[in-house]
Amino acid sequence: TLGGLALGIGLLEDNAIVVLDSIVKRSAATNEPDPTDSSRALPFSHRVAATGAQEVLLAITAATLTTVVVFLPIVFVNKEVRLLYSGQALTINYALLTSLFVAVSFVPLLVSRLPSSVLASLAVSARHQFRRVRRGYQTALKAALRFRWMVVFVVALIFSIAVWAYGNVLEREFIGSSEQEDFTVFVELPTGAKLEISDQAVAKVEEVLGTVPEVDTVSAWVKPWSSKVFVKLVPLNARQRSTREVVDAIRPKVEEVEREFREAFIYFEERQEVETNEVILEIYGFDYEVLNQLAVEMLKRMQTVPGLTDLKLRWRRGRPEWQVQVDKQKAAAIGLTVEEIANSLHAKMQGLRATLYHTEAKEVEVITRLEEEDRATLDQLRRITFTLPTQQLVKLEQVANLVPAVGPSKIWRKNKQRMIQVSANRGRYPFGTAAAKTYEVIRDMPFPKDYFWRFGENYTKMLRNERELPFALGLTLILVYLVLASLFESYSQPFIIMGTVPLAATGAVAALLATHQPVNVGALMGMILLAGIVVNNAILMMDEVNRLRRKRHSIRLDGAVVASALSRLRPILMTTATTVLGFLPMAVSRTEESGLWTPLATTVIGGLAFGTLLTLFVIPSLMLIQGDMIRFVRVRIIDPIRLRYGKTVSPGAHDTVSDTVPDTDPSGGAAGSN
Numbered sequence: 001t002l003g004g005l006a007l008g009i010g011l012l013e014d015n016a017i018v019v020l021d022s023i024v025k026r027s028a029a030t031n032e033p034d035p036t037d038s039s040r041a042l043p044f045s046h047r048v049a050a051t052g053a054q055e056v057l058l059a060i061t062a063a064t065l066t067t068v069v070v071f072l073p074i075v076f077v078n079k080e081v082r083l084l085y086s087g088q089a090l091t092i093n094y095a096l097l098t099s100l101f102v103a104v105s106f107v108p109l110l111v112s113r114l115p116s117s118v119l120a121s122l123a124v125s126a127r128h129q130f131r132r133v134r135r136g137y138q139t140a141l142k143a144a145l146r147f148r149w150m151v152v153f154v155v156a157l158i159f160s161i162a163v164w165a166y167g168n169v170l171e172r173e174f175i176g177s178s179e180q181e182d183f184t185v186f187v188e189l190p191t192g193a194k195l196e197i198s199d200q201a202v203a204k205v206e207e208v209l210g211t212v213p214e215v216d217t218v219s220a221w222v223k224p225w226s227s228k229v230f231v232k233l234v235p236l237n238a239r240q241r242s243t244r245e246v247v248d249a250i251r252p253k254v255e256e257v258e259r260e261f262r263e264a265f266i267y268f269e270e271r272q273e274v275e276t277n278e279v280i281l282e283i284y285g286f287d288y289e290v291l292n293q294l295a296v297e298m299l300k301r302m303q304t305v306p307g308l309t310d311l312k313l314r315w316r317r318g319r320p321e322w323q324v325q326v327d328k329q330k331a332a333a334i335g336l337t338v339e340e341i342a343n344s345l346h347a348k349m350q351g352l353r354a355t356l357y358h359t360e361a362k363e364v365e366v367i368t369r370l371e372e373e374d375r376a377t378l379d380q381l382r383r384i385t386f387t388l389p390t391q392q393l394v395k396l397e398q399v400a401n402l403v404p405a406v407g408p409s410k411i412w413r414k415n416k417q418r419m420i421q422v423s424a425n426r427g428r429y430p431f432g433t434a435a436a437k438t439y440e441v442i443r444d445m446p447f448p449k450d451y452f453w454r455f456g457e458n459y460t461k462m463l464r465n466e467r468e469l470p471f472a473l474g475l476t477l478i479l480v481y482l483v484l485a486s487l488f489e490s491y492s493q494p495f496i497i498m499g500t501v502p503l504a505a506t507g508a509v510a511a512l513l514a515t516h517q518p519v520n521v522g523a524l525m526g527m528i529l530l531a532g533i534v535v536n537n538a539i540l541m542m543d544e545v546n547r548l549r550r551k552r553h554s555i556r557l558d559g560a561v562v563a564s565a566l567s568r569l570r571p572i573l574m575t576t577a578t579t580v581l582g583f584l585p586m587a588v589s590r591t592e593e594s595g596l597w598t599p600l601a602t603t604v605i606g607g608l609a610f611g612t613l614l615t616l617f618v619i620p621s622l623m624l625i626q627g628d629m630i631r632f633v634r635v636r637i638i639d640p641i642r643l644r645y646g647k648t649v650s651p652g653a654h655d656t657v658s659d660t661v662p663d664t665d666p667s668g669g670a671a672g673s674n
Contacts (some may be wrong), residue, residue, distance in 0.1 A: 001087040004090070011533070015063070018056050022052040023107075023111050052111075056543070067096055070531055134570075137616065145620060155503065174431055181243070188225070189225040190262075198224055201261045202227050205266065206218055248309075270425075278458070283421075285450060294447065296313065299312075308429075312424070324341075326338045335389065340386075341386065352367065352369070383395055384396045432518065470524070481494045481495075484539070496626060500618075506607075511602050526604045534607060537612055541623075544567055545557075545560045545623065
């Protein structure tokens with residue numbers, strides 16, 4: 001929720017900026033009569049505040065609703081994404097709806113309290129300070145509109161390149177990993193190693209860690225052959241190196257400890273909140289010996305991938321044991337089954353609960369089994385007797401043999417199948433790239449019948465994320481279109497407005513490429529948010545075009561487009577600047593959780609900045625291209641049909657778009673547009 005508030009700060013001022021700009025422009029144009037104005041009796045400041053806010057009410061309402069609806073598709077994505085971003089979405093939506101209410105109520109109220117002289121000075125100051133930018137944009141816009149088809153073609157070509165880069169150049173991962181202040185050092189010795197040896201190995205590791213300045217505290221959990229050393233670093237703002245850099249610096253020193261202790265294996269593991277630091281491969285089958293051989297071969301192949309670190313086999317060879325192999329024929333001949341023999345052995349060796357001994361405060365479990373001196377040796381085990389239904393005594397050695405073997409230390413099952421895991425830290429690679437490189441080296445590895453492998457759940461989550469979030473993005477675009485179509489009461493104008501989305505997507509891809517960030521949940525959520533933000537600029541332009549054409553019926557489309565673009569240039573640049581600056585701290589943040597929010601902020605900043613720059617030229621070009629197409633259909637299709645059936649043609653039907661772009665005065669009005 002705090003992240004949503006930080007992201008929403010840059011969006012909150014947009015509505016107020018648009019309303020205030022409209023009021024200031026209205027105060028500068030008071031000498032122009034307005035036949036629709038029924039509030040001439042009101043004071044000057046009251047009148048311009050009410051009229052200015054009313055003129056942009058539709059635009060800011062549409063802009064706010066398009067940003068609000070982009071978060072609705074979150075309900076269709078997986079649980080992890082909902083938990084991570086639902087609070088952010090609700091915070092931004094509540095803040096935006098509140099800012100809309102403030103912009104249409106309190107802002108006009110506060111402006112109405114200003115003296116008329118202050119409003120007039122604001123209008124003059126704004127017009128003079130922005131005149132040079134307006135003139136430069138006017139010149140560039142007129143050139144772009146003259147070659148509007150070329151402009152759209154070039155932008156479409158750039159968008160095609162961005163789509164190709166998104167699918168072939170950008171790397172993938174499930175979600176950005178957050179910076180952790182602690183990690184664990186695993187010290188693995190051969191099965192059966194003594195506790196003293198493990199303690200010595202752990203002490204050597206602690207000595208190495210004591211020389212690292214970033215280490216704050218060290219604690220250890222020592223066990224006979226598998227120990228852990230827990231390391232906590234100083235806060236990120238108090239050190240120069242990241243946790244991964246610290247681990248990479250310690251790794252060569254720890255290898256010396258491995259060489260000192262025979263068959264020791266020491267590896268590192270960072271705490272994973274979202275499980276994307278490790279590439280995990282799961283091997284399924286029945287026989288653990290076969291599984292172990294396959295896992296070792298897979299581990300050797302993964303070692304050929306440069307950059308992967310801490311490759312390990314998540315399975316430990318079992319300890320020596322004696323197995324009781326029952327001769328089923330002999331046992332059946334005397335009336336015993338394997339189950340009866342196993343249960344009887346368990347009762348005599350491990351024991352069974354006979355009763356509970358109750359005291360005033362507790363109950364004590366009473367176990368019955370053989371005395372320890374009667375079950376201490378193999379010979380005593382062979383002479384354990386079983387009582388048959390005929391009261392005849394039979395020794396274990398008469399129906400079974402004791403065979404030395406190695407039993408599994410642990411039996412891992414997943415989906416009711418035995419499994420061994422092989423894993424590696426992704427190192428410098430994004431998770432998707434590390435998984436792809438791993439797949440390349442093991443895809444042709446032969447497997448016996450009924451044995452197979454697959455990636456762990458973190459890879460499955462990444463694939464599911466790549467399916468669900470693009471679907472959510474498509475649903476977002478549909479919702480944005482529905483909002484725009486309902487507010488503008490048009491089927492075609494929303495398509496022009498949504499022409500800004502490909503422009504923003506191009507900028508988002510370019511920003512990810514420039515910052516070397518992979519595509520993850522944060523980046524895709526940024527694109528979803530961007531789909532609702534970037535259309536706001538086009539909404540301002542389209543609303544102004546419609547207002548001018550309703551107010552001046554004789555104005556041509558090209559005159560209205562140029563006048564609207566110049567009139568809305570200042571609020572578009574101001575709202576874009578406030579939004580970009582609002583997202584900038586999160587984009588450059590290097591705190592512990594910056595990996596979760598930086599991709600989102602980077603995507604929004606790149607997409608909005610690039611999209612706004614092109615929106616100022618592409619959207620006016622699309623408006624005129626739509627007029628060209630309408631004129632072509634009228635001239636080539638509709639008018640010949642009307643003439644054929646004896647109907648008259650409207651004399652102004654062909655005057656929608658002129659061949660030249662009209663000049664406009666600096667105040668935004670079209671000259672020569674009669």
